[in-house]
Amino acid sequence: xxxxxxxxxxxxxxxxxxxxxxxxxxxxxxxxxxxxxxxxxxxxxxxxxxxxxxxxxxxxxxxxxxxxxxxxxxxxxxxxxxxxxxxxxxxxxxxxxxxxxxxxxxxxxxxxxxxxxxxxxxxxxxxxxxxxxxxxxxxxxxxxxxxxxxxxxxxxxxxxxxxxxxxxxxxxxxxxxxxxxxxxxxxxxxxxxxxxxxxxxxxxxxxxxxxxxxxxxxxxxxxxxxxxxxxxxxxxxxxxxxxxxxxxxxxxxxxxxxxxxxxxxxxxxxxxxxxxxxxxxxxxxxxxxxxxxxxxxxxxxxxxxxxxxxxxxxxxxxxxxxxxxxxxxxxxxxxxxxxxxxxxxxxxxxxxxxxxxxxxxxxxxxxxxxxxxxxxxxxxxxxxxxxxxxxxxxxxxxxxxxxxxxxxxxxxxxxxxxxxxxxxxxxxxxxxxxxxxxxxxxxx
Numbered sequence: 001x002x003x004x005x006x007x008x009x010x011x012x013x014x015x016x017x018x019x020x021x022x023x024x025x026x027x028x029x030x031x032x033x034x035x036x037x038x039x040x041x042x043x044x045x046x047x048x049x050x051x052x053x054x055x056x057x058x059x060x061x062x063x064x065x066x067x068x069x070x071x072x073x074x075x076x077x078x079x080x081x082x083x084x085x086x087x088x089x090x091x092x093x094x095x096x097x098x099x100x101x102x103x104x105x106x107x108x109x110x111x112x113x114x115x116x117x118x119x120x121x122x123x124x125x126x127x128x129x130x131x132x133x134x135x136x137x138x139x140x141x142x143x144x145x146x147x148x149x150x151x152x153x154x155x156x157x158x159x160x161x162x163x164x165x166x167x168x169x170x171x172x173x174x175x176x177x178x179x180x181x182x183x184x185x186x187x188x189x190x191x192x193x194x195x196x197x198x199x200x201x202x203x204x205x206x207x208x209x210x211x212x213x214x215x216x217x218x219x220x221x222x223x224x225x226x227x228x229x230x231x232x233x234x235x236x237x238x239x240x241x242x243x244x245x246x247x248x249x250x251x252x253x254x255x256x257x258x259x260x261x262x263x264x265x266x267x268x269x270x271x272x273x274x275x276x277x278x279x280x281x282x283x284x285x286x287x288x289x290x291x292x293x294x295x296x297x298x299x300x301x302x303x304x305x306x307x308x309x310x311x312x313x314x315x316x317x318x319x320x321x322x323x324x325x326x327x328x329x330x331x332x333x334x335x336x337x338x339x340x341x342x343x344x345x346x347x348x349x350x351x352x353x354x355x356x357x358x359x360x361x362x363x364x365x366x367x368x369x370x371x372x373x374x375x376x377x378x379x380x381x382x383x384x385x386x387x388x389x390x391x392x393x394x395x396x397x398x399x400x401x402x403x404x405x406x407x408x409x410x411x412x413x414x415x416x417x418x419x420x421x422x423x424x425x426x427x428x429x430x431x432x433x434x435x436x437x438x439x440x441x442x443x444x
Contacts, residue, residue, distance in 0.1 A: 002085060002102075002105050002106060002109050003082055003085060003086065003109075005109065006081075006082060006085055006109040006110075006115075007078070007082055009077065009110075009115055009315075009318055009319065009322060010078055010081060010082075010115060010118045010119055012322040012323075012325065012326065013119060013128065013322050013324075013325025013326060014071070014074050014075070014078065015071050015074075015100055015117045016119070016325045016329065017329050017331070017332060018071060018355070019070070019071070020070075020329075020331070020332065020335070020355045021070045021121075022075075022331055022332075022355070022436070023120045023160075024117075024120045024122050025352065025353065026050075026071070026120075026122040026123070027070055027122060028149055029047065029049065029151060030050070030055055030073070030121055030122060030123070031058065031059070031062075031068045031069070031121050032055060032068040033045045033047060033055050034054075034055040034056075034058035034059040034062050034068070035059070035062040035065060035067070035068040035069070035074065036061040037055065037056070037062075037160065038059050038060065038062055038063040039062075039063075040161025043056070043194075043195070044150050044198070044199075045195065046195075046199075047206065048195075048196055048199070048202070048203035048204075048206035048207055049187070049206050049207070049209075050123050050156075050157060050158070050210075051154065051155045051156060051157065051158065051192075051193040051196060051208045051402045052155065052192065052193040052194075052195065052196065053126075053152060053155035053156045053192040053193060054121075054122075054126055054156050055124050055241045056192065057076060057080075057126075058072075058073045058076055058121065059077075061073070061076055070121060072121055073121035074120060076119050076121070077118065077119075077120065077121050077122070077125055078118055078119065078289045080125060080126045080129050081114070081117075081118035081128075081129075083129045084108055084125060084126075084128045084129035084132055084291070085109050086105070087129055087132035087133045087136060087291065087325050088101075088104040088105045088107065088108040088132045088290070088291040088294055088295070089101040089102070089104060089105035090132070090133070090136045091104055091133075091135050091136040091139065091291050091292070091295050092104030092105065092294060092295040092298045093131050093408055094136050094139045094140045094260075094265075094292075095136075095139045095260040095295050095299070095365075096295060096298055096301075097259065097298075097301070098297040098305075099298055099301050099304045100295050100298025100299055100301075101171050101295075101298065102298070102304070102308070103294055103295070103297050103304055103307050103308060104132075104291055104294030104295040104297075104298050105294070106294070106307075106308055106311050107239065107242065107246070107275055107290055107291075107293065107294030107297065107311065108128065108132070108290050108291055108294060110311050110314045110318055111238045111239055111287075111290055111312050111313040111314055111318075112237065112238045112286055112321060113234070113237075113238040113283045113284060113286065113287060114290055114316045115318040115321070115322075116318075116321060117284050117287065117319075118342050121164055122156070122240065122284075122305050123156050124159040124170065124284040124285075124287050125287065126156045126157075127153055127156050127157040127159070127160055127287065127288055128287045128288055128290060128291065130150075130152055130153025130154075130156055130163075131153055131160065131163065131267070131288040131292070132159055132291035133149050133153075133289060134146050134149040134150045134163050134166075134167075134350050135163075135263060135264060135267060135291065135292060135295075137196075138166050138167060138169075138170040138263050139170075139176075139259075139260045139264070141170075143167070143170055143171040143174065143177045143178060143180075143181045144180045144181045144182075144184055146163075146166075146167060146170065146176060146181060146182075147167050147180070147183075147184045147185040147188075148179075148181070148184040148187075148188050149186065149188075150163035150164060150185045150188075151184060151185035151187065151188025151189040151192075152188045152189075152192060153187050154185070155189045155192040155193045156179060157186065157205055157443055158211070159271070159288065160288075161273065162270055162271050162274060163185075163267065164182070164185065164268065165267060165270045166263045166264070166266045167181055167182065167185070167268050169262050169266045170259075170263050178275070183325055185245045185288040186216070189317065204328045209255075210300045213280065213369065214278050214279070214280045215277055215280075216280075216370060217279030217280055217370045218279070218280035218282075218369065218370070219367060219368050219369060219370070219378070219398070219401050219402070219405075219409075220282055220304075220401040220404075221279060221281050222370070222404075222405040222408055223404070224281050224393060225404065227275060227277065227278055227279065227281060227362050228272075228275075228276050229280060231272070231276075231283040231285070231286055231374060234281060234283045234285075234286050235268050235281065235286050235289070238283065238286065238290075238314060239311075239314055240310065240313035240314050241310050241313060241318070242297065242307055242310040242311050242313070242314070242372045243293075245293065245295040245297045245300065245306065245307045245310070245354060246293040246296060248297075248300065248303075249293070249296030249297045249298070249300050250265060250268060250269075250293065250296050250297050252296075252299065252300065253265045253296050253299065261296075261299075263428045264292040264295055264296055265292075265296070266370075267292055268289055268292050268293060268296070271288060271289060272289065279301075279370075279388030279394045300310065300397055324435045325435065327433070327435040328434050328435070329432050329434065329435055329436040330429045330430065330431060330435070330436035330437060330438060330439050331353075331354055331355050331436055331437070331439055332355065332438035333429050333431055333434060333439075334354070334355075334427065334441065335354075335355040335357070335391065337426075337427050337429075337441070338357060338360075338393065338441060339357075339359070341426070341427070342360070342391060342441075344359045344360065345359065345360065345361065345365070346360055346361070346390055346391060347360070347361045347362075347363065347387075347388060347389045347390055347391070348360050348361070348362050348390075348391045348392070348393055349362075349363045349365055349378060349384050349391070349392045349393070350362050350363070350364055350365060350392075350393045351365055351393065351394045351395045351397070351398045351399070352364070352366075352367045352397075352398060353395055353397040353398060353437070354393060354395055354439070357393075363378060363384075363387070363389060365378055365379060366378075366379075368398070368402055368409050368412045372410060375411040376412075379411060379412055379415040380411075380415060380418075381415065381418045381419065381422050381423065381444055383444055384444060389444065390443060390444065391426075391441060391442065391443055391444070392419060392423065392438070392441070392442045392444060393439065393442075394416065394439070394440055394442070395437050395438065395439045395440075396417065396430075396437035396438040396439070397436075397437040399416045400437070402414060402416060419440075419442050419444075422444070423442035423443060423444040424442065424443045424444075425440055425441070425442050426441045426442065426443055427439075427440065427441040428440045
C-alpha cells in the first residue's frame with residue numbers, strides 16, 4: 001500500500017517541462033551521456049563530476065530513443081525511488097522490527113524533497129536506495145555484502161563513501177570479514193565506474209572541483225544560516241514535526257548503543273558532520289539521512305502511531321508540490337514566444353536554467369559562482385552589442401539570486417540592471433497560473 005501510494009504521488013508531474021529538462025540542470029549532464037553510451041559513444045563518459053553507475057543504469061533504456069529521453073530516464077529513477085522505500089522498510093525491520101520498518105518506509109515515501117527528486121534523472125534518490133540497502137545488510141550482520149553495496153552507492157554519488165564508517169562499526173570485531181567487505185566495496189566501485197580508475201588523475205580533479213564548489217558555496221545560499229542550522233531547516237521542510245521524533249530516536253540510540261543503534265547512528269552522525277562543512281545547502285543533500293532517521297524514529301514503538309500521523313504533514317506538502325507540476329512552466333511559454341517572434345538564426349545571449357533554443361546562435365552566459373575571481377566577460381551589455389548579440393533571454397532563477405546578493409556579484413547585478421534601463425523588453429512571463437521563474441526577453 002505504501003509503495004502504491006508513493007508511486008501515484010511521484011508519477012504526477014514526472015513529464016514536467018517535456019521535452020526540456022527543467023527539473024534539474026544535472027539531468028542535462030547525465031541523460032545525454034547515458035544516451036551516447038548506446039549510440040556509438042562508448043562506455044567512457046569522459047566526465048566525472050559524478051561517478052558512472054547511474055549513467056550505466058539509464059543507458060539500456062535509451063537504446064531505442066532517437067534523442068536523449070528525459071522521461072524514460074525519470075521513469076527508471078522512479079523505480080529506484082520505490083526501491084529506496086522498500087529498502088527503508090527492510091532496514092527498519094532488520095534493525096528494530098516491523099513497526100520500525102513501516103515508519104522508515106513512510107518517512108522515505110512522503111518526505112517532500114525525496115518525492116520531488118524521485119521525478120528527476122539525477123543521483124540523489126539512487127544514493128538513498130544504496131544507503132538504505134547497505135545499512136540493512138550491515139545491521140543484519142552481512143558485512144561482506146554491506147561493503148559491496150557501499151561500493152555501489154559510492155559509484156552512484158561520491159558521498160556514499162561515508163558508508164565505510166558503519167561498515168567499520170559493524171565489523172571491527174571481525175577484522176577478516178571487515179577486510180573482505182572493504183575490498184568488495186573497492187571492487188564494486190571500480191567495476192561500475194571503471195573509467196574513474198582509467199582516468200584517475202582527471203577524474204579525481206573533476207570530483208574535487210565539484211566537492212570544492214559545494215563546500216565553498218553556490219549562487220543563492222549567500223544569506224543562509226550556518227550549515228548545521230541550514231540543513232536542519234532543510235530536514236524540517238521535508239519532514240515537518242516528525243523530525244523531532246527522528247532526533248529523539250537518534251538520541252536514544254546514542255544512549256543505549258546497541259549494535260543496530262551504533263551502525264545507524266554512526267552513519268547519521270558522520271554524514272551530518274560532513275554536511276556541516278558544505279556551503280551550498282541544497283535540500284537534496286539530506287536525502288541519504290532519511291532511511292536511517294526513519295528507522296531510528298521507528299525504534300520508539302510507543303510513539304510509532306504519533307510518527308505515522310505526523311507524516312500526514314509532509315504528505316500534504318508533497319501533494320501540494322505535485323499539483324504545481326500539472327501547470328505549464330514559464331520557460332516553456334518563453335521558448336514558444338522566442339521561436340514564434342524572433343528571427344531564426346538570430347544571436348541570443350541566454351541565462352542558465354533556460355530551454356535550449358535550437359535554430360538560433362546561442363551565447364550561453366555562465367552561472368555566477370562565489371569563488372569566481374572574474375565575472376563572465378559576456379555579462380556586459382556593451383560587450384554583447386560589440387559581439388552583435390541582438391537579444392538577451394534572462395530568468396529570475398538566476399537574476400533574483402544575483403540581485404539578492406548584489407554585494408557579492410556587483411558586475412552581474414549591474415548587468416541585469418543595465419538590461420532594464422538600456423534595453424527594450426520585448427516579452428515577460430511570470431508565475432501567474434503557470435509554474436516556474438519569471439523569464440524576460442530583451443532587444444539590445
